[in-house]
Amino acid sequence: MDGKLDRLSGHRSEPGWYSEKLNAPDTRIAVFTADKLMVHAGPAGSGGMQWHSSEQLPVLVQGTEPVFLGIDTEGVNHFAAQAADNELEPADGMIALDLRSIALQGLVSDDNLGLAAQARALLQWHVRHRFCSNCGASTRPDDAGYKRVCDTCSGEHFPRTDPVAIIAITRGQSMLLGRSARFASGMYSTLAGFVEPGETAEDAARREVFEESGIRVGEVRYVMSQPWPFPANLMLGMAGEATSEEITIDPDELDDARWFSFDEINAMGNGSHPDGLQLPPDISIAHHLIRQIMDG
Known part of the structure; x- marks a missing residue:
C-alpha cells in the first residue's frame, strides 16, 4: 500500500x-x-x-x-x-x-x-x-464519518480544518527564528499563527511575524503544506523577505527571537552548534521550510 x-x-x-x-x-x-x-x-x-x-x-x-x-x-x-x-x-x-x-x-x-x-x-x-451548534440537540454521524447531522433542526456539520500560517523569514544570509516556552530546550523554529476570518494566509503570516517579533515582512511566497492533527490544523508553509531588522519580542508569545546566520543554522541542523541550539525535528514542516531555504 x-x-x-x-x-x-x-x-x-x-x-x-x-x-x-x-x-x-x-x-x-x-x-x-x-x-x-x-x-x-x-x-x-x-x-x-x-x-x-x-x-x-x-x-x-x-x-x-x-x-x-x-x-x-x-x-x-x-x-x-x-x-x-x-x-x-x-x-x-x-x-x-x-x-x-x-x-x-x-x-x-x-x-x-x-x-x-x-x-x-x-x-x-x-x-x-456530538451536539448541534445550532440547537444543542444530539447529532449522528453520516457520509462514512465526514458529516454529522442534527435530526432536530436538520443542521449539517462538517469536519473543521484550522489553517495556520508558518513562515521562514530571511534577510540577506540570515533567518529569523524564535522559541516559545513549550519548545524543547535549545530549539528554535520559524514563526507561525492561525489565519483569522477574512484574512489571506500571506497577510496572516505578515501579521503574526510583526506581532511576535516586531519584524515587517514584504514579499511572501507559498512553499508547502502539512496536515497537523493536534487537533485539526493545516500548516501553510511560506517564505518571506524581511523589510526591517530590529526585533521587539512579544513576551506572551516568545521567550526569544534572533537572526541566525545560515552557517549557524547549518550547525544547528547537524548538531554542532557550540551552544547546543537545534532545529525542529524532521516530522515538522518548520524543519523542511528551513532546509529548503538553506538548500537554495
Whole structure:
C-alpha cells in the first residue's frame, strides 16, 4: 500500500455503501484508544499500524461508528475507529502511543503516518462535536464519518480544518527564528499563527511575524503544506523577505527571537552548534521550510 488512498467522496452518501465497505471480508480498521494509536512495538521501522478486521470491531469499539479513510489500489477498504474504552489494552506485541511519539520514533512509514493523521483528526472531531451548534440537540454521524447531522433542526456539520500560517523569514544570509516556552530546550523554529476570518494566509503570516517579533515582512511566497492533527490544523508553509531588522519580542508569545546566520543554522541542523541550539525535528514542516531555504 502506498498510502495514497482514494477517499471516494462521491460515493460516501450512497445508500448501503458504508455498510458494504465496512463489512467487506478484507476491510482493515485502525483503532485509537483515547488519542493513542495501536502500533507494533519494537525498534524503529520494524512494525507499523495495527489493523483489525471488521469481525473484531464489536468487541473493540462497542457501538461507536468507524470513519472511512479510503480504498487502496488493491481494493482493500481502510477505516479507523475510536475505542469506547479509553483504557483498551493493546494485544501482545502492540503498544498504544500518541502520534508525535510514533512519528519521532519512526514506528510507521510516512504514508501510514498520513493515514494516522487523517484518522485522528476525523475521530477527534466526532468526539468534540456530538451536539448541534445550532440547537444543542444530539447529532449522528453520516457520509462514512465526514458529516454529522442534527435530526432536530436538520443542521449539517462538517469536519473543521484550522489553517495556520508558518513562515521562514530571511534577510540577506540570515533567518529569523524564535522559541516559545513549550519548545524543547535549545530549539528554535520559524514563526507561525492561525489565519483569522477574512484574512489571506500571506497577510496572516505578515501579521503574526510583526506581532511576535516586531519584524515587517514584504514579499511572501507559498512553499508547502502539512496536515497537523493536534487537533485539526493545516500548516501553510511560506517564505518571506524581511523589510526591517530590529526585533521587539512579544513576551506572551516568545521567550526569544534572533537572526541566525545560515552557517549557524547549518550547525544547528547537524548538531554542532557550540551552544547546543537545534532545529525542529524532521516530522515538522518548520524543519523542511528551513532546509529548503538553506538548500537554495
